[in-house]
Amino acid sequence: MKTSLSFVLLVLLTLCACAKKETKVYPYRWVYMSNSLRDDSDIEEFRAVAKTCSEHGLNGILLSCGADQIDIRPAEYVSRLREIAAIAGELGVEIVPSIFSIGYGGSALAHNRNLAAGIEVREALFVVKKGEARHAADPAVEIPNGGFEQYEEERVAGFSAPERLGQGVFRDQxxxxxxxxxxxxENPGDTTLEAPRLSTEVPVTPNRLYRLRLWVKSAGLDPSRPFGSGNLRLQATAPDGRPLEWININMPSTGDWVEVQEGFNSRDNERVEISVSSSRRQSGKIWIDDLRLEEIGLVNLLRRPGTPVTVRGEISGVLYEEGVDFAPLADSLLNFRFDHEGPSIQLLKGGRIKEGERLRVSFYHGTHVYDSQVTVCMSEPEVYDIWSRNARLILDNLEPSKYFLHMDEIRNGGHCKACKDRNIPMAQILGDCITRQVNIIREANPQAEVFIWSDMLDPNHNASDKRPYYYHVDENYYGSWNYVPKDLVIACWYFEKRRESLDHFSGLGYRTIAGAYYDADDLENPKGWLAALDQTPLASGIMYTTWLEKYELLGAFGDLVSGKE
Structure with a gap:
């Protein structure tokens, strides 16, 4: 009997040992970290994360620290950058710089905010008076009953939704x-109820810039979720259902009246829907009042070669010259929000513009997506000059062997003259941009290994052909993967479509890694990724990806992916 038990135990131990031996350990086992390196405490934060990596089998830190802005950083920043490089070297952990973002502005906007992607405004009216031309609405616009004073039976007069008051939306006197x-x-948090929503349709002039204004107040609200849709959304929507612009309003649990402002370009539409909505999961109370719409002028005006300004006489048709007929134009408060006024056009002595003249002005303005995301133009040469300078400085100060292109969620572009003059689709513009980024890196470091986020190259994600547009981009990015280097390593991060994404890239011969974790309270997400990676040819790694600096599970993650668990 003892012999039989011993034999069974031996078999079980052998099976366990074999199972452990067969666990795949991928060469790239990383953590994502964002660190500004503003002071010495940031160095200690880096040291702690690097130490955890070293102790738990992780060998890389994908570091977002503004390394592609070294040429405009103070000496203290460069000193800290070199210090963390030394720390990483001592601990046997490699720093992989995250660089060259288009979708989130990054180094390009830090150098020149005019490099943002722009949307065109055509033939806005400016009227000359006392030596300057100021914007004039053409025609004036308004939201009827935007003060919510008039009601028809159980409806808000002038608004199509809600169909009747008392179901999430109430009149408050x-x-x-x-x-x-x-x-x-007001919604008690009952998800079976329809989300509270107010909407109306208003006439607009195509290709003009407008501003929405709304006053809001709150009481007893749930906290806003990170990366959520806020407590309230103010949105302008085209007749075909395409959102023109929106803002997710994050409000205090209880707060007094504050004004919210958002801008949108009417594009080619003659009517737009204006809506205010709240989540059906939102408990507490939100008050809204004084919803207004106005046409605005040179707000967030962009000045670069690809975004020209034209000023012409409405009647004469004469094209006036900047620096001769009127002073150089710029928005000194260029912040991609719509909380300020644009500049007036200052007439120059000896110029041809006359008092009382009506001018038609065309220009390009910058904008944002969600709360603060600003996209860079991929067709403006200055962007590549900035990257080239910094690629050499990154090599001098970090000496990395691997680089990561932060090329995700590119939600604007293709409108300006620089893009349109190329006469190629946005998928190809994106592919050309990525190819040039890789070439810039390898001009500085010929042996560099280059990684990139997956979504803009993935037909299962943000390069889908299911819609004819992508946010502010008038096309989709379908086919973008046909225009990029074949030796990129692709970091897939769409967990729900992990099988499809990994198959797409491995089928094209790309190596892949997984962007896993995403701030959960357990490691089920990484386990799901590991199972998918194990079935993927050319799978090469996995990363602990935290956007909220949640490192509590980093050690356990390291043990899991390095075979120590």
Whole structure:
């Protein structure tokens, strides 16, 4: 009996040992880290993460620290950069710099904010008076009953939604900002109820810039979720359902009246829907009042070769010259928000523009997506000059063997003259940009290994052909993978489509790694990725990807992916 038990135990131990031996350990086992290196505490934070990596089988830190802005950074930053490079070397952990972002501005906008992608405004009206031309609405616009004072039976007069008050949206005659009433959004958090929503349709002039204004107040709200849709959304939508612009409003649990402003370009539309909505999961109360719409002028004006400004006489048709007829134009508050006024056009002495003249002005403006995302133009040569300078400085100060292109979620582009003059699709513009990025890196470091986020090259993700547009881009990016170097390593991060994404890239001969974790409270996500990677030819690694600096599970993640668990 003892012999039989011993034999069974031996078999079980052998099976366990074999199972452990067969666990795949991928060569790239990383953690993503964002660190500004502003002071010495950032160095200690880096040291702690690097130490955890070293102790738990992780061998790389994908570091977002502004390394592609070294040429405009102070000496203290460069000193800290070199210090963390030394720390990483001592601990046997490699720093992989995350660089060259288009979708999130990055180094290009740090150098020149005019390098943002622009959307065209055509033939806006400016009227000359006392030596300057100021913007004039053409025609004037308004949202009827935007003060929510008029009602028809159980409806808000002039608004198509809600169909009747009392289902998430209520008239409030006790709490209001002005007039005699406001609207109150109130939902007890019951997800079976329809989300509170207010909407109306208004006429606009195509290809003009508009600003929405709304006053809001809150009481007893749930906290906003990170990366969520805020407590309230203010949005302008085209008749075909395409969002023109929106803002997710994050409000305090309880707060007094504040004004929210958002801008949008009407594009080729003559009517737009204006809506205010709240999540059906949102409990508490939100009041709204004084919803207004106005046409605006040179707000977030972009000045670069690919975004020319033209000023012509409305009647004469004469094209006036900047620096001769009027002073150079610039938006000194260029912040990609719509909380300020654009510049007026200052007439120059001896110029041809006359008092009282009506001018038609065309220009390009920058904008944002969600709360603060600003895209860079991929067709402006200055962008590549900035990257070239910094690629050499990155090599001098970090000496990396691997680089990561932060090329995800490119939600604007293709509108400016620089893009249109190329006469190629956005998928090819993106592919050309990535190819040039790789060439810039390898001009500085010929042996460099280059990684990139997957989404803009993935038909299962943000390069899908299911829609004819992608956010502010008038095309989709389908086919972009046909225009990029074949030796890129692709970091897939769409967990729900991990099988499809990995198959897409491995089928094209690309090596892949997984962007795993994403700030969960357990490691089920990385385990799911590992199972998928194990079935993927050319799979090469996995990364602990935290956007909220949640490193509590980093050690356990390292043990899991390095076979120590």
């Amino acid at each position: 006790e709490t209001f900002r002005e007039g005699a009433s406001a609207l109150r959004f």
